[in-house]
Amino acid sequence: MSYYVYITTNPARKVLYIGITNDLTSRMAQHYTNRGSAQTFAGKYFCYNLLYFEEHQDSKAAIAREKELKGWTRAKKDVLIATENPD
Incomplete structure (x- = not known):
């Protein structure tokens, strides 16, 4: 399994x-759907534009990163x- x-x-x-x-695709859809929601940081601040990601095979390594x-x-x-x- 991959972790992002x-x-x-x-x-x-x-x-x-x-x-x-x-699941990066689903997670980005969730961020977009939750935009404006005061219940989460990402929702409250409309953080739904993906700028960067990296893939990890190990969950512990991903959490540490x-x-x-x-x-x-x-x-x-x-x-x-x-x-x-860069854009």
Whole structure:
């Protein structure tokens, strides 16, 4: 099974959300459907635009990577995104 660590943003590109899933397509659909919902961070801030993702074969490795990325500064996250998705 594959696990994905991903980064989304809102239309204004002001907020980043980092998450993990084993079904990236469905998860992105959920983020879009939940946009504007105050019940979740991603929903509250309209984080449904996928900027970056990476695939892992091990769930523990994916969770560790998610935690690592969440600890990074915004500048470091922006550099990571730009290397894979310059647009």
